[in-house]
Amino acid sequence: MFQVRIHGRGGQGVVTAAELLSIAAFLEGKHAQAFPSFGSERMGAPVVSFCRLDDKEIRLREPVTAPNAVIIQDPTLLQSVDVFQGLNCDGFILINSTRTFEELGIADFVAEFPAHHVCDVGASELAMKHVGRPVPNAALLAGFAAISGQLHMASVEDAIRQKFPGAVGEANVAAARAAYEIAAAA
Amino acid sequence: MLKQTEGSQAVAEAIALCRPEVVCAYPITPQTHIVEGVGALVKAGKVENCEFINVESEFAALSVAIGASAAGARAYTATASQGLLFMGEAVYNAAGLGLPIVMTIGNRAIGAPINIWNDHTDSMSMKDSGWIQLFAETNQEAVDLHIQAFRLAEELSCPVMVCMDGFILTHAYERIDVPSQEEVDAFLPPYDPIQVLDPAEPYSIGAMVGPEAFTEVRYLAHEKQLQALRRIPEIGAVFKDVFGRQSGGLIHSYRTEGAETIAVALGSVNGTIKEVIDGMREDGAAVGSVSICSFRPFPSAELRAALAGAKHVVVIEKSLAPGLGGIVASNIRLALRETTVPVYTVIAGLGGRPITMSSLREVLEAAGNGRLPEVQFLDLDHGAVEHEILRAKQTRRAGPTAENILRNLGQSAVVGNE
Amino acid sequence: MTDETALQRVKFYQTGTHTVGNRLMNEARRSVQASMDRSNAITSGHRACQGCGEALGARYALDAALRASDGQLVAVNATGCLEVFTTPYPETSWQIPWLHSLFGNAPAVATGVAAGMRRKGRADVRVVAQGGDGGTTDIGFGCLSGMFERNDDVLYICYDNEAYMNTGVQRSSATPPTARTATTPAVGDAPGNIFGTGKNLPLIAMAHNIPYVATANVADLHDLEDKVTTAMAIRGSRYIHIMVPCPLGWGSASDATIHLARMAVESGLFPLFEAEHGQVTRSKKIRRRVPVEDYLRPQRRFAHLFKKGHEDTERIARLQRMADANIERFNLLGEREAP
Numbered sequence: 001m002f003q004v005r006i007h008g009r010g011g012q013g014v015v016t017a018a019e020l021l022s023i024a025a026f027l028e029g030k031h032a033q034a035f036p037s038f039g040s041e042r043m044g045a046p047v048v049s050f051c052r053l054d055d056k057e058i059r060l061r062e063p064v065t066a067p068n069a070v071i072i073q074d075p076t077l078l079q080s081v082d083v084f085q086g087l088n089c090d091g092f093i094l095i096n097s098t099r100t101f102e103e104l105g106i107a108d109f110v111a112e113f114p115a116h117h118v119c120d121v122g123a124s125e126l127a128m129k130h131v132g133r134p135v136p137n138a139a140l141l142a143g144f145a146a147i148s149g150q151l152h153m154a155s156v157e158d159a160i161r162q163k164f165p166g167a168v169g170e171a172n173v174a175a176a177r178a179a180y181e182i183a184a185a186a
Numbered sequence: 187m188l189k190q191t192e193g194s195q196a197v198a199e200a201i202a203l204c205r206p207e208v209v210c211a212y213p214i215t216p217q218t219h220i221v222e223g224v225g226a227l228v229k230a231g232k233v234e235n236c237e238f239i240n241v242e243s244e245f246a247a248l249s250v251a252i253g254a255s256a257a258g259a260r261a262y263t264a265t266a267s268q269g270l271l272f273m274g275e276a277v278y279n280a281a282g283l284g285l286p287i288v289m290t291i292g293n294r295a296i297g298a299p300i301n302i303w304n305d306h307t308d309s310m311s312m313k314d315s316g317w318i319q320l321f322a323e324t325n326q327e328a329v330d331l332h333i334q335a336f337r338l339a340e341e342l343s344c345p346v347m348v349c350m351d352g353f354i355l356t357h358a359y360e361r362i363d364v365p366s367q368e369e370v371d372a373f374l375p376p377y378d379p380i381q382v383l384d385p386a387e388p389y390s391i392g393a394m395v396g397p398e399a400f401t402e403v404r405y406l407a408h409e410k411q412l413q414a415l416r417r418i419p420e421i422g423a424v425f426k427d428v429f430g431r432q433s434g435g436l437i438h439s440y441r442t443e444g445a446e447t448i449a450v451a452l453g454s455v456n457g458t459i460k461e462v463i464d465g466m467r468e469d470g471a472a473v474g475s476v477s478i479c480s481f482r483p484f485p486s487a488e489l490r491a492a493l494a495g496a497k498h499v500v501v502i503e504k505s506l507a508p509g510l511g512g513i514v515a516s517n518i519r520l521a522l523r524e525t526t527v528p529v530y531t532v533i534a535g536l537g538g539r540p541i542t543m544s545s546l547r548e549v550l551e552a553a554g555n556g557r558l559p560e561v562q563f564l565d566l567d568h569g570a571v572e573h574e575i576l577r578a579k580q581t582r583r584a585g586p587t588a589e590n591i592l593r594n595l596g597q598s599a600v601v602g603n604e
Numbered sequence: 605m606t607d608e609t610a611l612q613r614v615k616f617y618q619t620g621t622h623t624v625g626n627r628l629m630n631e632a633r634r635s636v637q638a639s640m641d642r643s644n645a646i647t648s649g650h651r652a653c654q655g656c657g658e659a660l661g662a663r664y665a666l667d668a669a670l671r672a673s674d675g676q677l678v679a680v681n682a683t684g685c686l687e688v689f690t691t692p693y694p695e696t697s698w699q700i701p702w703l704h705s706l707f708g709n710a711p712a713v714a715t716g717v718a719a720g721m722r723r724k725g726r727a728d729v730r731v732v733a734q735g736g737d738g739g740t741t742d743i744g745f746g747c748l749s750g751m752f753e754r755n756d757d758v759l760y761i762c763y764d765n766e767a768y769m770n771t772g773v774q775r776s777s778a779t780p781p782t783a784r785t786a787t788t789p790a791v792g793d794a795p796g797n798i799f800g801t802g803k804n805l806p807l808i809a810m811a812h813n814i815p816y817v818a819t820a821n822v823a824d825l826h827d828l829e830d831k832v833t834t835a836m837a838i839r840g841s842r843y844i845h846i847m848v849p850c851p852l853g854w855g856s857a858s859d860a861t862i863h864l865a866r867m868a869v870e871s872g873l874f875p876l877f878e879a880e881h882g883q884v885t886r887s888k889k890i891r892r893r894v895p896v897e898d899y900l901r902p903q904r905r906f907a908h909l910f911k912k913g914h915e916d917t918e919r920i921a922r923l924q925r926m927a928d929a930n931i932e933r934f935n936l937l938g939e940r941e942a943p
């Protein structure tokens with residue numbers, strides 16, 4: 001089983017990101033279980049969502065405490081939330097930022113991880129460019145596919161189109177492709 | 187069709203497939219996505235001949251359903267937690283009138299202290315209302331149970347609650363097979379009421395009944411539940427014929443052959459329990475589990491058979507009867523009254539407290555070693571509780587308990603960080 | 605009214621009698637209660653008390669509704685006297701389909717019945733919900749307001765006898781000031797119910813902007829029938845508030861029910877009016893104005909106001925001011941229309 005935890009803020013599409021991830025996995029014939037950190041919905045408050053991926057039925061219902069990957073939609077959370085809790089140093093880290101790890105103040109921490117397991121992508125900027133709104137989740141999902149190898153880019157694109165039919169979906173796919181290239185090259 | 191979707195959305199689609207005629211909605215977390223989903227389908231014209239009525243309270247929601255059902259229409263509503271309590275009087279009334287309403291409960295704790303997260307206190311508060319109560323283990327089963335619920339309710343003219351864990355199921359996005367209209371139509375015939383308000387054949391429904399007949403009327407309510415005990419597995423079998431999968435029934439046993447310690451639970455925690463059982467079996471422990479799908483009627487004979495070989499029965503339950511312990515465990519003890527098998531209560535998952543594999547494994551092992559007390563609170567913070575008990579002893583004006591516990595936890599967190 | 609009735613107008617002004625009855629009415633206006641084949645929603649043999657205003661009001665209201673709907677009528681009942689005295693198990697007085705669920709949910713149940721009927725292709729079946737003042741102004745108020753707000757297709761009738769009679773005469777939010785009930789006893793400095801509380805449900809109903817609101821009274825059964833008939837011709841939420849004296853609860857003689865109902869109107873304490881979409885369209889003029897004392901004095905629930913040598917003149921005057929305010933507000937003293 002592969003477990004992902006996504007950190008962001010209310011309104012950034014944290015729950016949608018986990019759902020997108022699960023749809024992409026489903027399209028590849030995998031079993032996937034996405035769920036939010038259950039709580040009251042408030043704009044701007046720290047929010048967590050989870051996604052489990054597996055080749056067989058997922059029966060487990062406990063929260064994800066030891067993720068294989070964390071996706072951080074909002075780098076300001078690095079100062080206020082222990083976003084890396086439970087993450088082993090063979091795990092994956094994807095951060096929505098154009099700043100370097102040094103600038104983010106986590107260079108020493110991420111140095112423990114295999115270099116290709118750690119990546120930052122300016123997903124909000126890519127979303128602004130392609131979608132016109134700072135909604136980073138589609139781009140981050142592509143970045144996750146690139147670094148983790150858990151998903152094919154084609155299924156990520158299909159999942160985005162399924163969740164956002166029409167022009168919005170295509171714009172998100174464009175942002176996702178750009179993010180994939182950046183992450184794959186990193 | 188197999189799809190990756192939210193539990194609530196899948197249930198909403200299943201409700202729509204059941205061709206309800208009157209749906210009443212009042213928002214309460216975590217049930218809200220379900221009625222929103224049904225409402226959207228009705229508004230989009232995807233449910234033929236259906237009225238979606240936004241009412242002013244849960245009490246009104248079930249009351250409107252009562253009226254609609256008495257008029258011969260297929261009626262549905264959903265609620266949770268305080269909402270179920272607020273409609274409590276109508277819950278008993280719908281059962282007493284024998285109206286086959288189907289209602290989803292997105293299981294959630296009851297306050298005070300107010301808490302929006304999952305446990306089973308809400309459904310347990312209505313366990314003896316005369317409704318049939320089915321608990322879904324997975325979102326697939328939640329979908330399937332709703333389809334079965336309409337058939338069961340209407341055959342027996344008895345209301346059915348389908349209970350699914352709030353957030354854990356309602357908000358989980360998973361692979362779910364949502365059946366086709368043709369499949370559902372093949373399984374669920376149109377509602378043919380045993381009583382209906384009809385000017386051509388007028389009669390009075392809901393008259394006062396005195397001591398001379400009340401016992402008989404109540405006995406018949408009991409007898410109806412006993413009929414349900416027979417019909418639930420039969421309907422499950424018909425369901426399997428049409429849909430090709432096993433869903434519903436009275437209980438599900440998991441690896442109970444030769445098991446000395448058997449865990450019993452309701453709802454989604456059975457998934458986690460199965461993972462624990464697999465792990466312990468791999469390590470050579472003789473453990474198994476039983477999931478109760480039908481809590482009312484209570485399948486005493488089936489449980490007796492399933493638990494016959496056990497040396498320890500550990501009931502994991504998401505509700506508490508203060509002053510007694512476990513409600514489900516009490517029911518199971520009654521079913522096992524002719525045996526000497528010890529039945530332990532483990533109160534777990536209250537107000538959304540995560541039930542982890544490691545904690546479950548600990549209690550199952552403790553039971554096997556004879557070290558489990560009769561009533562155990564899973565992962566209870568003994569320090570916080572003892573601190574508060576001591577404080578309350580020292581001063582009369584101790585203040586509100588819930589706030590004191592939170593303050594105490596906050597202080598120890600600060601200390602822990604230092 | 606029509607020209608034919610106008611020809612007979614003078615005969616209604618015979619002094620000293622209120623029993624003009626059917627013979628002075630034109631054919632179309634005569635009460636069907638005199639006909640052998642009249643509609644009959646509530647049949648005889650029920651267990652209401654002698655002189656029960658509610659039994660009379662309900663029978664006339666439901667019969668009028670039954671005629672207006674051409675027999676396609678369902679009644680939903682809140683818990684209360686009407687429910688209890690019409691359905692002593694295993695008997696029932698109801699000749700129409702009738703459903704009793706709970707005390708506080710009759711409006712919501714009726715909403716459900718109406719929706720169910722529509723979905724079953726029976727929109728021709730009309731729905732009446734009914735309850736006493738407790739079931740309407742207190743415990744059923746939330747559901748009633750919800751029904752009004754959604755403009756559900758239900759005629760709701762409140763039979764107002766101004767207290768919880770079924771449970772033994774306790775105060776409701778429709779109990780008038782100074783009235784003695786089991787929970788507002790006639791003791792202390794200001795015996796009976798206090799001033800300044802209670803609800804005026806017809807006005808609250810009007811505030812929901814529903815198509816039709818009316819008040820009626822068992823002393824004027826033609827007017828009551830007319831209002832029910834008018835209401836039945838309209839779709840959407842309609843509300844009729846009928847004052848029904850209760851000999852038991854009011855401490856009045858069982859043959860005084862009609863007289864007291866009339867005094868309530870003639871004093872101005874209970875104005876008869878109709879309103880459409882929140883606007884008063886018509887009020888029934890007082891025929892011969894009487895002081896409130898004429899209404900209050902025959903009722904034991906007000907006996908403490910008239911203790912020999914200790915007359916509570918101040919509070920009687922206050923009740924008179926309430927009546928005067930009604931007369932002013934609803935313009936109850938103008939030119940009377942022909943009946």
